[in-house]
Amino acid sequence: MNGTSWVDIPRGWITAFGVTVKFFGKILGQVYSLRVLRFFGETLRQCGVLILGSTLVIWSLVFIVGLQCGIEGAYFTRAQGAPAYSGVFAAWCDLREIVPYGFGYMMAAKIGTGIVAEIGSMRITDEIDALEVMGIDSVLFLCATKLLASWMVLPFIYMASIGAGFFASYLAVVVQIGEVSSGGYSLIFWMFQNPPDLLYSVIKAMTMATVIVLVGCYYGYHASGGPVGVGTATAKSMVVNIVLVHLIGMLGTQVFWGANPRAPIGG
């Protein structure tokens, strides 16, 4: 080990970070300046891909975690001696935490790795270079359209998946465990949430979605090293995405609900 080797490692990280941020900035700038509308047809095609390919998987994962929230809530409130209040647990658990996390995981797994696999294989078969030769801005055509498509489609998919989570919790608490009546559950459940909570939840999930699409584009666009490289890039993007999803989840909770629990309890 000579003197410079340990400096090189953090320097490499900082360089990689800078390259990443520059790439993200480029994509965001292209969407923000509406240059992406030149490829609106491609954007619509990406929307179609998202809707047909990912909706059901995301909903089913959120449905399963909703069930999970329901049974934990029902057993926890039963232990406290207040089974009628399982709605509180379900409302907070679903809307504020678990549905965004479940959505983020499935986004990372399905859409993030899908993007890496698609763009990465285009990169190593030289299709991206071919695009450049044809005079098409490849970042604009491949990455910016995907980002715009996800912004157009995902808020709706997300809100529907919140619905799936709510329905699953209702099934678990009222139909499966059955210690609270349907009306009693709904009363408490709706009392402990309001439209701003929904808005915050959507903001949290959309931040996750944006980051995941950007990370996927980055790893796909910079893939190298043949078929093996695509697989490795896909695996690496998953690591980054998972850590980022958890960090965004935590920061979102801290920002939106950290100082103000937004609960209808006096005091």
Add this chain to the structure above:
Amino acid sequence: MMILTGKTLVSAVRPPYPYGGEFVSQFLFTLRLCWFPLLVSTVAVSYGAPGMQAANFAILFGALDRLGGFFVLAVIREFAPFVCAIIVAGVAGTAITADLGARKIREELDALQVLGVDPVKNLVVPRFLALMIVTGLFDVFAIIFGVTGGIIATLVNGAPLGPFWATFFTNASTTDLWGSVLKCVLFGAITAIVCCYKGMTASGGAEGVGRAVNQAVVITFIGVFAFNYVFTQTLLATHPEMQVIR
């Protein structure tokens, strides 16, 4: 996939055991890859979800000391295994699929078979065992760091830690702990089987490997969460003493 599970289990116990070295290297590989994401994620998740939200709720009732009791339920029973499974599936599982998929499309797996080396015994079994053990052990770390998240939440709210530990340890039970670890071991098994299967059946060049990783991680997540639901429900229903708040 079921056939692969059966084959793996049979060849794991049948006498010649050539997979020792591969097992150790896979074990270390998973450990090296996963420890940092696991650490960050567990602290973040348990500070955010159960820590902050439950602390807010408990403060409204002036009962922040009950947070420790809640953390037994939240972290040991739910979030620690859950985050473990996500990290191992997302980090180690994808790496395994990418690795095996690359070997498959470079026809290395066929070459192994021609040489008379059984790919299931030499590649799948060590990964299967390594992931099971690593996930189980990671669960312990996930619990420790999850509780660290709870400690941060308590300190942020300016409360002393004594009551947190008091309610934590009076509510914690051995059943909770072994349930959690067992759950994680089985998550590791699901991850290993799905990821090995998808890697070994990859086809179609570069895009094929990427697509295999994509499908593997989606199937693993759905499988793990569905299994988690069934397991937690069974455990809670068969061990009513776990639900008593002390």
